[in-house]
Amino acid sequence: MVYCYTLFRIVRNMDADMKTGEIRWQLIKAMLDEFPTLKERAKRYLEEEQKSNQ
Numbered sequence: 001m002v003y004c005y006t007l008f009r010i011v012r013n014m015d016a017d018m019k020t021g022e023i024r025w026q027l028i029k030a031m032l033d034e035f036p037t038l039k040e041r042a043k044r045y046l047e048e049e050q051k052s053n054q
Contacts, residue, residue: 032039 032042
């Protein structure tokens with residue numbers, strides 16, 4: 001819940017020219033920090049994808 005409030009504050013106070021990529025990154029980072037199991041699953045997924053693309 002703290003992350004939701006923080007993200008709301010960040011988005012509300014942003015300048016109009018801030019890139020959407022930066023917003024997405026902040027949201028993803030907050031989710032991964034809040035949910036360690038999701039972070040681990042995402043890490044494994046990315047490692048598997050990297051191996052399959054080589």
